[in-house]
Amino acid sequence: MSDKEKQDQHKKLYAHVVANNVQSWTNNFLKRLLTNLSSFDQSFATPALDKTKLLLQYRQAKKRLFMFDYDGTLTPIVKDPQSAIPSDRVIRTLKTLASDPTNSVWIISGRDQAFLEEWMGHISELGLSAEHGSFMRHPNSELWENLTETTDMSWQQEVITVFQYYTERTQGSFIERKKIALTWHYRRADPEYGLYQARHCQKHLEMTVAKKYDVEVMTGKANLEVRPRFVNKGEIAKRLVKEYGDGPGKAPEFVLCLGDDFTDEG
Numbered sequence: 522m523s524d525k526e527k528q529d530q531h532k533k534l535y536a537h538v539v540a541n542n543v544q545s546w547t548n549n550f551l552k553r554l555l556t557n558l559s560s561f562d563q564s565f566a567t568p569a570l571d572k573t574k575l576l577l578q579y580r581q582a583k584k585r586l587f588m589f590d591y592d593g594t595l596t597p598i599v600k601d602p603q604s605a606i607p608s609d610r611v612i613r614t615l616k617t618l619a620s621d622p623t624n625s626v627w628i629i630s631g632r633d634q635a636f637l638e639e640w641m642g643h644i645s646e647l648g649l650s651a652e653h654g655s656f657m658r659h660p661n662s663e664l665w666e667n668l669t670e671t672t673d674m675s676w677q678q679e680v681i682t683v684f685q686y687y688t689e690r691t692q693g694s695f696i697e698r699k700k701i702a703l704t705w706h707y708r709r710a711d712p713e714y715g716l717y718q719a720r721h722c723q724k725h726l727e728m729t730v731a732k733k734y735d736v737e738v739m740t741g742k743a744n745l746e747v748r749p750r751f752v753n754k755g756e757i758a759k760r761l762v763k764e765y766g767d768g769p770g771k772a773p774e775f776v777l778c779l780g781d782d783f784t785d786e787g
């Protein structure tokens with residue numbers, strides 16, 4: 522970084538520090554502390570999966586549907602999104618699972634088509650859904666269905682402008698442009714300042730772009746993502762349950778969904 526860039530960054534950070542007095546910094550700190558403490562309440566924690574029961578039900582079922590999230594579920598969370606690649610063990614397990622004709626295995630991810638194709642595309646029996654439900658590729662097919670084909674995308678430029686504003690003011694943050702969904706990452710920024718900026722950015726988007734267009738601003742793992750509201754992982758899950766079900770209103774005998782994020786709750 523050049524001296525000029527260092528000076529500019531320092532100016533911005535200094536302006537942020539002096540923008541509040543001691544009382545307001547203390548209040549913010551206490552508020553965050555109390556929020557964190559209350560989030561340790563385990564009363565809503567997801568119960569551990571009963572593996573024996575799972576195996577029994579798996580063996581008894583004649584038709585099974587699996588829906589897996591990618592980041593944080595099939596790969597651990599890492600600093601650089603491009604480095605989140607599946608291990609050999611994960612690939613082997615997915616291959617084995619998907620090669621059983623009684624199983625339908627889908628990866629439903631926020632990732633774009635190119636990334637999913639690169640790391641999962643060679644397992645032809647897998648179904649893929651990219652960009653939070655914007656695209657679908659069925660097992661044994663190379664064709665992607667675009668579920669947003671007729672949607673107005675003018676919101677994207679407005680989101681990019683807002684994301685750029687925060688990127689310039691948040692050292693280490695960057696924008697990931699996908700075909701439909703847009704993501705602002707702050708994992709490489711100072712954690713507290715990144716979160717602080719993300720909250721402001723989210724409010725900014727909700728007060729502007731999200732009022733004008735039917736889009737949703739989602740908070741992910743050290744990121745903010747924007748996509749059309751009508752495409753989401755839940756809608757894909759509903760479609761698949763219907764598609765692989767045993768007739769009208771009847772889900773497959775065995776359905777297993779695995780995810781690690783709010784966006785996976787659909």
Ligand SMILES: O=P(O)(O)OC[C@H]1O[C@H](O[C@H]2O[C@H](CO)[C@@H](O)[C@H](O)[C@H]2O)[C@H](O)[C@@H](O)[C@@H]1O
Pocket residue numbers: 590591592593597598599600601602603605629630631632633697704706708741742743744746782784
């Ligand atoms: O729906 P997912 O498959 O879970 O994808 C959600 C987003 O994941 C990626 O970002 C997250 O993972 C990165 C790699 O571990 C991490 O660096 C980043 O902080 C996380 O937010 C991905 O880059 C996004 O496009 C996905 O939407």
